[in-house]
Amino acid sequence: MLRRSLLTAGALALALLASGLAQADPVQIRLWHMEQPPQRVARVQQLIDEFNKANPDIVVKQEPQNWGEVYAKAPAAIAAGNAPDILFAIPDFTTVIKGLGALESVKDFTDKLDKQHHFIPATLRPYAYDGGVWAVPLYNMAISMWYRKSVFAKAGLTPPQTWSDWKKDAETLTKAGLYGAGLPANKHLYTDQTVYAVLVNDDAAELFNDDGSLRFNNPKTVEAYSFYKDIYKFSAPDATNWTWGEAEACFDSGKCGTVLQFTVISTYNAQGGDPADLGVVAVPHADGLKDSNTISYSNAAMILAKDPAKRQAAEKFISFILEPANYGRFLNMEPGLFLPATEDGAKAESFWSDPLAVKYKAQIETMIANSQHGMLFGFTKDKVMSSIGAISAQNIIAETLQRIVAGGAAPADAVAAGQKEMEAAAK
Amino acid sequence: MPRRSQRRAARREAIFAWTLVAPVILWLGATLVYPLVSSLALSVENVRIIGSAGRFVGLDNYLSILSASAFWLALARSVVWVVGNAVVQTVLAMAAALILEQTFPGVRVARTWIVVTWIVPTIVIVIVWRWLLSTSGGMINPLLIGLGVINEPVGFFSTATSAMTSLVLINSWRWFPFIAVMLLAGLQRIPADLYEAAAIDGASRFARFRRITLPLLEPALFVLTVIGTLLSFNVFDIVWLITGGGPADATTTLPILIYRTAFKGYRLSEAAAMSVVAMLLLMGLAMLAVRTLAPREEGG
Numbered sequence: 001m002l003r004r005s006l007l008t009a010g011a012l013a014l015a016l017l018a019s020g021l022a023q024a025d026p027v028q029i030r031l032w033h034m035e036q037p038p039q040r041v042a043r044v045q046q047l048i049d050e051f052n053k054a055n056p057d058i059v060v061k062q063e064p065q066n067w068g069e070v071y072a073k074a075p076a077a078i079a080a081g082n083a084p085d086i087l088f089a090i091p092d093f094t095t096v097i098k099g100l101g102a103l104e105s106v107k108d109f110t111d112k113l114d115k116q117h118h119f120i121p122a123t124l125r126p127y128a129y130d131g132g133v134w135a136v137p138l139y140n141m142a143i144s145m146w147y148r149k150s151v152f153a154k155a156g157l158t159p160p161q162t163w164s165d166w167k168k169d170a171e172t173l174t175k176a177g178l179y180g181a182g183l184p185a186n187k188h189l190y191t192d193q194t195v196y197a198v199l200v201n202d203d204a205a206e207l208f209n210d211d212g213s214l215r216f217n218n219p220k221t222v223e224a225y226s227f228y229k230d231i232y233k234f235s236a237p238d239a240t241n242w243t244w245g246e247a248e249a250c251f252d253s254g255k256c257g258t259v260l261q262f263t264v265i266s267t268y269n270a271q272g273g274d275p276a277d278l279g280v281v282a283v284p285h286a287d288g289l290k291d292s293n294t295i296s297y298s299n300a301a302m303i304l305a306k307d308p309a310k311r312q313a314a315e316k317f318i319s320f321i322l323e324p325a326n327y328g329r330f331l332n333m334e335p336g337l338f339l340p341a342t343e344d345g346a347k348a349e350s351f352w353s354d355p356l357a358v359k360y361k362a363q364i365e366t367m368i369a370n371s372q373h374g375m376l377f378g379f380t381k382d383k384v385m386s387s388i389g390a391i392s393a394q395n396i397i398a399e400t401l402q403r404i405v406a407g408g409a410a411p412a413d414a415v416a417a418g419q420k421e422m423e424a425a426a427k
Numbered sequence: 428m429p430r431r432s433q434r435r436a437a438r439r440e441a442i443f444a445w446t447l448v449a450p451v452i453l454w455l456g457a458t459l460v461y462p463l464v465s466s467l468a469l470s471v472e473n474v475r476i477i478g479s480a481g482r483f484v485g486l487d488n489y490l491s492i493l494s495a496s497a498f499w500l501a502l503a504r505s506v507v508w509v510v511g512n513a514v515v516q517t518v519l520a521m522a523a524a525l526i527l528e529q530t531f532p533g534v535r536v537a538r539t540w541i542v543v544t545w546i547v548p549t550i551v552i553v554i555v556w557r558w559l560l561s562t563s564g565g566m567i568n569p570l571l572i573g574l575g576v577i578n579e580p581v582g583f584f585s586t587a588t589s590a591m592t593s594l595v596l597i598n599s600w601r602w603f604p605f606i607a608v609m610l611l612a613g614l615q616r617i618p619a620d621l622y623e624a625a626a627i628d629g630a631s632r633f634a635r636f637r638r639i640t641l642p643l644l645e646p647a648l649f650v651l652t653v654i655g656t657l658l659s660f661n662v663f664d665i666v667w668l669i670t671g672g673g674p675a676d677a678t679t680t681l682p683i684l685i686y687r688t689a690f691k692g693y694r695l696s697e698a699a700a701m702s703v704v705a706m707l708l709l710m711g712l713a714m715l716a717v718r719t720l721a722p723r724e725e726g727g
Contacts, residue, residue: 071690071691072477072689072690075476075477075478075479076477076478078478079477079478079479080478096476096693099476099479100476100478100479179562185674186671186673186674187671187672187673187674187675187676188671236562236563236580236582237562237579237580237581237582237585238560238561238562238580238581238582238583238584238585239582239585240582240584240585240590240673240674241557241582241584241585241590241669241670241673241674246557246561246563249561249563249564250562250563253563253564255562255563255564256563389693390691390692390693393690393691393692393693394687394691394692395691399675399676402673402674402675402676403675406585406586406587406673406674406675406677407674407675425692
């Protein structure tokens with residue numbers, strides 16, 4: 001009898017211990033992001049620490065990755081059953097992960113967040129297609145034109161609004177000993193971005209027809225490439241090898257009169273630049289058009305976790321990040337680069353109180369205004385072609401330009417070849 | 428010793444030998460044979476993205492890549508790359524080895540420090556050269572303008588010819604010290620009395636180099652040619668990090684094309700087929716080199 005009682009008591013104690021342990025086990029969330037610079041990792045960690053402290057039942061852990069590898073690494077991790085619970089994304093990357101069947105729509109969650117924070121439409125649009133929303137917008141980046149006011153004043157120029165102005169300014173600045181237009185022609189994402197920034201300013205934003213067929217090879221696209229070719233003459237001779245860093249270096253060294261960039265604020269400031277002398281305007285548009293558009297990259301978070309408890313914890317963490325008190329600090333992991341994806345974030349004290357944001361307030365306001373007119377190739381309609389992932393990853397838009405400026409092809413021939421490559425990528 | 432005991436001893440010896448080599452065989456199996464077999468299996472399927480499922484398509488991928496001009500163009504560029512590197516590296520390495528074989532103050536330090544470019548990480552080399560050759564703050568353009576070689580800054584990676592040439596020179600700059608050290612070791616094994624005898628017989632410096640140095644360096648040069656060719660062919664990092672295969676595909680060698688096909692074009696099986704073809708080509712090349720270039724055994 002005594003023995004049975006002892007056994008029962010022991011089993012009960014073990015069960016209680018086990019349930020206690022189970023309750024004490026916090027939900028583990030693995031976060032993969034591609035913001036590798038140390039200051040960005042440190043800022044994300046700071047926010048994670050605050051979140052973990054306020055939510056003892058959840059432990060978020062960051063595992064920084066890089067963009068160069070994540071396109072191969074994330075699918076491999078998903079296949080191996082070792083996927084992160086939250087994975088940062090840009091729109092074309094989302095199509096790759098969605099194509100693997102690893103995503104569930106987060107529309108209910110984004111609807112809830114939208115009511116609280118009001119997403120800027122341009123940030124949500126690239127993730128809302130095929131009847132769902134596939135990632136939660138976190139921050140935006142948009143290309144603008146950067147210049148030095150003193151250089152323009154000295155040359156008797158005003159910032160360009162149209163392509164004619166741009167060409168005239170570039171010629172004048174080049175005669176003054178500068179590279180009048182700092183534009184890349186590398187087979188690289190940066191060139192995809194600058195070319196698309198020109199395409200969207202000539203009504204050539206659409207890559208696909210409504211039926212899903214490609215419409216890259218059209219007169220407007222050819223016209224835009226011809227203009228890029230013309231103005232590229234005023235860029236640096238090594239621009240066929242430029243990524244963002246080289247363009248920024250050209251501007252910072254004073255050799256480039258203008259550059260198309262997401263931002264130059266951080267490096268400009270680090271070199272002791274005068275905030276009052278730094279000019280930023282929208283990318284000039286074709287002469288027949290009225291307004292400027294640009295390319296914008298809405299960065300977002302995909303939730304890959306399948307377990308309901310993990311999904312809930314992931315949503316809680318993302319909600320925490322988007323709270324205005326935290327959101328500005330999150331965006332300012334790289335001040336002057338990451339723009340708000342929400343309306344209340346754009347007004348948040350935590351965003352505007354950063355010393356660099358205070359110093360460059362006028363420029364950042366212009367960047368935000370430009371970003372509202374942002375578009376992204378392949379993500380301009382309600383339906384997204386899954387082939388856009390391969391088209392984007394192969395930098396076919398940039399390759400088309402290289403055929404023209406480095407290979408000597410006529411714009412019409414290069415665009416026709418580009419469409420063929422896109423069709424091959426889409427197969 | 429009775430025959431039975433002999434057999435037992437031989438068996439024990441064989442077991443001992445297999446025990447010694449087993450770890451290496453297992454290691455090679457895991458790191459070489461398994462990936463090779465996986466690549467072969469992948470190359471006859473139609474897998475696009477890593478981790479996704481595919482179905483058996485037979486030799487379709489091989490037919491597809493062998494009928495595409497992109498593959499043959501990349502292979503041709505790989506040949507240019509390998510030959511360019513072989514020539515430049517051999518010339519530089521031979522010159523360096525001949526200099527380092529001399530006796531002069533500081534030669535020991537020079538022999539040690541020559542390997543610095545070889546041990547520096549690739550990414551550092553890429554950053555240094557991109558910066559040196561840049562038109563925004565780089566040193567080479569102002570230097571060449573100052574010397575009157577050029578009138579205005581040039582883009583070293585802006586045309587097909589200049590991009591490939593620049594890459595070959597950068598890669599050769601990195602690797603020639605390794606070859607130089609190997610050749611130096613070969614040079615130091617050549618008996619000095621051979622040179623003395625030749626000098627007494629009135630042989631010129633060039634004749635001594637041609638008749639003594641080169642023939643006696645032949646074994647070292649052969650090994651370096653085979654290994655260097657295989658290594659050069661497979662170089663990916665420097666090309667990818669500096670030009671990404673551009674401009675207009677001018678530096679897209681076979682490894683770059685394979686990477687792009689797999690991870691940019693999401694055609695993993697096609698890339699696997701290219702890898703298999705490249706492996707067969709390299710194996711064939713190595714066997715051909717062994718048969719035709721290997722130094723003959725004296726008196727054999």
